[in-house]
Amino acid sequence: MIDLGAVRQELEELRARARELEEEIARLDREITRLKMERSLLKAELNRVLRRVRELEEMLDRVPEDR
Numbered sequence: 001m002i003d004l005g006a007v008r009q010e011l012e013e014l015r016a017r018a019r020e021l022e023e024e025i026a027r028l029d030r031e032i033t034r035l036k037m038e039r040s041l042l043k044a045e046l047n048r049v050l051r052r053v054r055e056l057e058e059m060l061d062r063v064p065e066d067r
Helices: 004-062
Strands: none
Touching: none
């Protein structure tokens, strides 16, 4: 004979765990989105810095060296 009380208890516990996991996944999804935006901003800044480095290097290349 099946212990309906035990089955209901396990079902309730598993549903609660499923909610916890869904909440954790949603939290991680939000964190991933935030990190992707931060990464994008950092890459844009890196590109600006590298572009300026190239500009300055080209400027120096056009100037005769001091002796």
